[in-house]
Amino acid sequence: MRIGELARRTGVSERSLRYYETQGLLVSDRTPGGQRTYPERAVDRVILIQELFAAGLHSAKIAELLPCMRDPDGAPNERATPALVSSLTAERTRINQLIADLTRSRAVLDEVIETAAREL
Amino acid sequence: MRIGELARRTGVSERSLRYYETQGLLVSDRTPGGQRTYPERAVDRVILIQELFAAGLHSAKIAELLPCMRDPDGAPNERATPALVSSLTAERTRINQLIADLTRSRAVLDEVIETAAREL
């Protein structure tokens, strides 16, 4: 598929998809004319990238991480270096903290929303 | 307490505390010489602000939200307008989505970390 369809199907802008490529997160074949072509797998890949961005990982970290994942088709992967494992462990700690903050913030919102609803 | 102590006790930089004040998130008394003075309550307030920032709320939204919270001492609050409730509900939906993304991302990290550990 071409970039427009990938953008439509993932909800990610074409701009971002090109950016992902410059960051080494996403690869594309090119038509003889130079336009990008993606395999079906790219859809899931882009969604995964979005989730990792949402979790606050930077593109450089994602670029290191992706080759170390077990692919759905079980293809062989790179192995994570100790340095990467250490940094991913730190990210996991940060994510756990973030989830805790989010949960508390959501409780605050719930309380304000609930209180307002009671006053109707 | 003065700004240095508040910064130390909350882990938030003096720079940020002053910024919070310009955004209407935090108030301070002033000494005759013009230096900021905070009550004990400010510590919890700053921590709450940090959590809301971590949840992705912008300062303008936090400034609207804070007066509508039930204070721990039960002091009277402003009431949330319908527009605010609507926007907070949207924030809550976003937070729920974000928690889902974070959870999935954490699972990805777990898997990579676990796989690397197994290969030692």
Add this chain to the structure above:
DNA sequence: GTAAAATCTGACATCAGTGTCAGGTTCAAG
């Protein structure tokens, strides 16, 4: 072959909280 739609590269702008620095003032301890 032609026109319209899609894509290309490259450049510049944006957001919002935070870091940092400069030059001046205030506070607290001796």
Add this chain to the structure above:
DNA sequence: CTTGAACCTGACACTGATGTCAGATTTTAC
């Protein structure tokens, strides 16, 4: 008093993913 630590305001820089625009090229449909 004096001196050093703490604080003040104002200004500028940064980050990093994304928006947007311009001008050129490719693809697709008729």
